[in-house]
Amino acid sequence: MANEDLLIRKRSAIKAKLTNFCNHVNVLMSCDSLSSLQRIELEGRLRKFDALYDEFDNLQLEIEVLSDKPDEAYGERAKFEERYHAVAAQARSLLISADAGVDGGSVAGSADKSTALVTVVSTRGEKFDARILLDNGSTANFITETLCHKLGLPRRNVNSTISGESYEMAKRRFLSLERRFLRDPSFKERYVAFMEEYERLGHMTENPTSRKPHSGDDIEYFLPHHGVIRESSSTTKLRAVFDASAATTSGVSFNQIQMVGPTIQEDLLSILLRFRQYKYVISGDIARMYRAVAVTPSQRPLQQIIFRTDPKLPLKTYCLNTVTYGTASAPYLATKCLVSLANVATSPTVKSSIERDFYIDDYLSGGNSVSGVVEMVKEVISVLASANFHIRKWQSNSSSILDQVCDSSTVVDCLRLSEDKNASSKTLGLRWVCEADYLAFSISIDDKKQVSKRQILSVISQIFDPLGLVGPCVVEAKIVMQKLWLDKCDWDEQVPESICHFWSNFVNTLPSLNNLRIPRWVVCDNAILHEIHVFTDASERAFGCCVYLR
Template sequence: MIIVKIYSPPPHVANLTGDFVFRFLSFLSRNSSDCLGESYHIAEKRLFHLERKLKNSPSLKTKYQEFIHEYENMGHMTEIPRPAFGCYLPHHGVVREASETTKLRVVFDASSKTASGVSFNDIQHVGPVVQDDLFSILLRYRQHRFVVSADVEKMYRQILVDPEQRHLQLILWRDDPSSTIKIFQLNTVTYGTASAPFLSTRCLLQLSEECQDLGVAQLIREDFYVDDFLSGTDSEDELLKIVHSVTSILDSACLPLRKWRTNAPSIFRTESNTSQPKTFDMSSSQASVLGLKWNPSDDILQFSVDMELNQPVTKRTILSKSAKLFDPLGLLSPCTIIPKIILQKLWQSKLDWDDPVDNSLLKEWNTFAENLKSLTELAIPRCTIICNPIKIELHAFSDASQLAYASSIYLRSIDASGHVLVRLLCAKTKVAPLKAATIPRLELCGALLSARLSAKVLKALRLQRLCTSK
């Protein structure tokens, strides 16, 4: 159960942070914390190991210290004397070269077992999913003429944990190995804890429930994926209203939005606009949108491919490389179905994970990997609907072969002048079952896939005058 209480922080904390959601959230506990064993010495041992690693990398040590100091200065953790009982979380750094803001993030290992064999994560429920799935959000993102993207700054760390439970997330730290080890209590929702995603997204859901504007409430409820905001509309004025309204509601809970990007930057250049987001990026030609590459200036989707061919080709490497082809909407389905088919053949051959594949499959994989480089030149228009449509049709197609079956969804839109625009919205593929099946039966499987995909699309899109055809 979540306990939500209104909270006013001490003045010194408010002055240091100014960006908290002043609410207390209890962890979703499925077992009592009494089952946790001693963890101080485990965290101490991991700290010694971390110090040896940082000693060999001065630049990493500097970044690590800066992160820890920021954590303390913002009031997100507090130094305390050693309590009678507490759960100590080991921690380590994760370097994210692709990140535009924090290159290094300290992650707290709540899955580390205590002396009793039970970890902090073991006694927590994960919590239900309270946001729309990635697929639905990206579908809506492709229906709008004008779109914006942003994310919540330090989302987890904006949410305070109930003080009675903060003894369950303690850490050890010292700037220098010659200094005395200090104990810090983490005051906010913490990276690495099982309930963190639910606790943070549940706060957004609460904001939507308290919002008086039903339209804005729907945007907060349906257009966030964890901390990423992705929304849009067909009017520049309406888009600016969305930016201001959502920003205002989230600011009221001290959840600042940053890294704004849009394909309509002119809305932030108007003289009458005095509330331009401070982190609006007009210069970026490339943005990441829920894992997809988006070029806001040209309003196109692109794909990056990193397929090294210098490794031995085994079932393990084929699975690893094919998993890097991130394509949630199925826009690359004609390509991504190939490694699925190869993997199915590998399972049939009963090779071990690290056994070399036979020559025929090796040739098939190398040909696929070599041709995959051309995907970097592929550019797909983001928007799938014509400007000012009077009619929008959804068309679903399916087909099958002995190896696989697939479904694709197209949107056909018509404006008042009779101009027609047809664009691929999404697609989905599946390999044929190992048990032999006739082509008519596989085509029925494709038709079923089309029906289910169409139902998913119709539920996700916010469209009027939508006709369907299969």
């Protein structure tokens, strides 16, 4: 642990050098033009800066091997790489402009108090006059389509190509992963089993020929990957996570060239509110949902990975053939395919259920009769199976429904309604205990010795309470955070003694919510009239409301 702490301190020194270089580049970016001395100084600093990444990479590899929390270590790498490549690109752009003797942003004149005429330079070195709107209160930048086209500016999520080399970056990350394999044989066994299943199911294919050196005409991208362990999972204890946000040598990642797509499913709150109105309910999730959707072969070179089962073997490259978890477009592509299946359904009830009762791959639906729910679910299963979507992990508050729609091997006794099932932990998570048919909370929180603003925010962000059932408790933590902002506390400094004492009491009493039991079904049989009563209140520190159904 001491060795790891020393490496982390050395890494902090490297990050400080990165910050210093960023500040220097930002100063130069604000200049009308670079003088000869500024250009010479920038060239010298950039040469030293290029070597900084190798220094960081060597340290980071050691940290990733030693770390008990590799996911956090990989996150630190991703942040550094994104910042490093961005500022390096800015510095090179400044040098290109200086070498061309171009003044890319000088004001040529002004037409009136609110606009100015400026000269801007395209990527081809051509100069254009443009009028800009002067508004120091603006929080966004806009450019007309015509000027964007003239300047040849790259547009995010429009250009479908990726430049730069990614193989060496992915190779370094994989060699780091192999060092963890040596340290943790059990982790390696699970990881290799996962990847072998991936290949056996046809979800990835080994490239038949050895890889040639990257050329500028190649369209390829190699995804780094690492493992996430979820002991609480009833199916996959370990899964590989692919990092499509890792930048190539050009500073561009695969995720940056993808369109994310709109949200086409209903929000979780709406689904849960309907879920609480049915007398009989059922839930399940789609097995390997993303991997049930194939990617067109021409796009698969953008989803390549490096892997081997033993360090003695040569490195192999594979293409991922299906939609991949970790890519920006994956949620939209998978959910769009799912929702489109509603058009196949012959029953309006089934059509509505497919369109409205899925949250990503989780299915939560129900009805007011056993026969009605069974009939609907059987057709949902049939429609989804036609597209290779198979529902598993069935839960229901009625054993009769489960007996008729699935076999006992696909049944579990509790549903965790967590928004991110791949998260390693949740401080406070909502769950449904199906046999007793009530909602409860599962709380796990570490009482750390040093309490900082960063740690408090981390705890708050992990609280998952979409229905606001424990809002009066959670708001206390938010009020603490509010006070820390008002007191201008730094992120990593120890909070004042009074707040530290309050936070300690809060952490110690929060697990008492584990005893809370809330009936899932909020209505009753033979109801003639439903009334909604809403109460609200506010103070200087917080406001809230409570809704009762009568």
